[in-house]
Amino acid sequence: MTAILDDGPQKPLRSRLVTRGGSGYAVGTALSDFSTGMAMWPLWMRLGWNDILQRYRRSMLGPFWLTASMAIMVIALGVLYAELFNTPIHDFLPYLCVGLLVWNLISSFLIEGGILFTGAESYIKQIRLPYSVYVYRSSWAKLVIFAHNFVIYFGVLLYFQIWPGAVALLAIPGLLLVLLNGAAVTLLIGIISARFRDIPQLINSIVQIVFFVTPIMWKPELLRTRSYIAEFNPFYHLVEVVRAPLLGQLPSANTYLAVLLITLINLMVVGAFFARFRSRISYWV
Secondary structure (H helix, E strand, O other): OOOOOOOOOOOOHHHOOOOOOOOOOOHHHHHHHHHHHHHOHHHHHHHHHHHHHHHOOOOOOOOHHHHHHHHHHHHHHHHHHHHHOOOOHHHHHHHHHHHHHHHHHHHHHHHHHHHOOHHHHHHHHHOOOOOHHHHHHHHHHHHHHHHHHOHHHHHHHHHHOOOOOHHHHHHHHHHHHHHHHHHHHHHHHHHHHHHOOOHHHHHHHHHHHHHHHOOOOOOHHHHHHHOHHHHOOHHHHHHHHHHHHHOOOOOOHHHHHHHHHHHHHHHHHHHHHHHHHHHHHHHHO
């Protein structure tokens, strides 16, 4: 006698999310991954918040330890470099403060991207979730930490009695562009790092170099005739698109054009890379 097993009504093929197997450029599956992952926002928001709680478990100040260390760093470097560059501290310290806040957000995407998938190995091997969930989870946790550190900016405004005005609202779309680029880059680094485990160490070294060649602790005006060094630095424009509005200044057209171009290139490259190698992630971690 032959037994007939009834698995119940089958879901339409279009609604199934395939997370393993396959080859080639699965563009449709990649897009489905992003949309399905976004719809699962209660999950990745909770996972991201849990990451922060686990990192600072049994700590009295929790994430505010980062805020305290950042505040000390801003004050110490602000006083020192204002003297070295012979710049009024009321002009230099707010510039340094916002620059460090945005740079820490950007660098966290680069540095922590290496463990995006390898750090979630237990989840990937035990439960089928869209890979974009891990990207959203990481980006949300970084945004929460950025919000904690942003308290320093308000303290600087109050101390120096600075009011940026309505132009500060332009920092919101600038921040969204930074988050979009950060999420894209961290996805790219996460995929490559899952295959080649030496990539995180390489990224750490590169980030240290980029920090010193990016106008964060110094202003582009100091380059004088060689200001092109800053203009051709993509990280400068990513920082400036948020920093300038928060300091009451309108970002230049070159900055907006550069950021939009960077975003377009990032989305195209990372999208193609994700569509091509998405099916191999579970085998690499």
